[in-house]
Amino acid sequence: MSAPARKPVHVAVYDTLADWETGHATAYLARAGHPVRTVGPSADPVRSIGGLRIQPDLALADLRPEDSALLILPGADLWDTSQDLAPFARAARAFLDAGTPVAAICGATAGLAREGLLDDRAHTSAVSFYLAATGYGGGEHYTDADAVTDRGLITAGPTEPVAFAREILGLLGVYEGEVLDAWYRLFHDSDAQAYDVLEKAAAR
Template sequence: MFTIYVYVLDTLADWEPGYVMAELNSGRFFKKDAPRVSLKTVSHSKEPIKTMGGMTVVPDCLIEDIVVNETSVLLLPGADTWNDPKHKAVIEKASELLSFGATVCAVCGATAALADFGVLDKRPHTSNGPGFLEMVSPCYKGQNYYVDKPSVADNNLITASSTGALLWAKQIIEHLGVFQSNTLESWYEYFSTGKPEHFFALMQTLSSDDEN
């Protein structure tokens, strides 16, 4: 079973983890033999946080509750408050998880926090465009590994820009192997283009899975 830990902090950018959280939590498009998934919100304290969209979220658990094993997945969404020192603990945990072989997925402002901690110095990654990490993360030394794409998957590290949330979700789902490959492709094509033929193709992949 995968445990998905979603780090929540004030000014969290609601839309960025939206696609992947909805699909992993609902399991509505999972393949028949997909591993079970448990999704938990985690933070530096149990105090409620307020997202950028004004939603109040009460964390399920604390950073020290994150289990360090290969079936743990840490999602780090963007926010305007990543430079607050109290979030250093989760970046340290992210580094520990990556070293152990667990999966860490960061988007937008969270990539800057990883960059400042040196996590991105020697791994392919992306962020909000060339020059962004140099501007906001004084300790960043990963310029030679920067890839100018909306989302970049480097084995168990998946990073994305503020506009790459959909591709980020696709790459995370693919890494976890919870969709059939044709389901994932149809899902991505539908949500990226809005064309109805991809919706019907998506539904067909679910029917074919039921028949197998």
């Protein structure tokens, strides 16, 4: 009897998205058998800050929390220069209300702050005063850490894509315990000994 199909992980894509922030997470989610689907403001192509043209798999209006394992929100210049991405912050609220986790990095954390989603959760971002500039009410819950997970919400700053991925892989059970730690040490610290741990785990 085959294992039940896993729900897809949805990665938000929009113009000016920071394309370096989600690669570690999506690569290892896909390797572990999690379908990865992109969701845009519409079905029209978008272009990342690095100039990559991305054709979304579906439009945000067609995304439902019950059909997803996780919503990933990367940073983008648009988070701080317009209200164009506010619908993605509202979608994050719907996901969390439905019990489906959300992961936000870089400017997406500011979008969630403006939506009020960080007012009562431990969280992090680039720096505390970046989020304080949004006028949000969660400053006392800001944590100076590479990445933070609290009640289904992962946050990280723009310099921590590997830690961001670590929290995602741990939350979805791709890696656990010493294997998750080894994965992080390999890609964050270039620790050669960590590779041996991963090889032994893959052989089991």
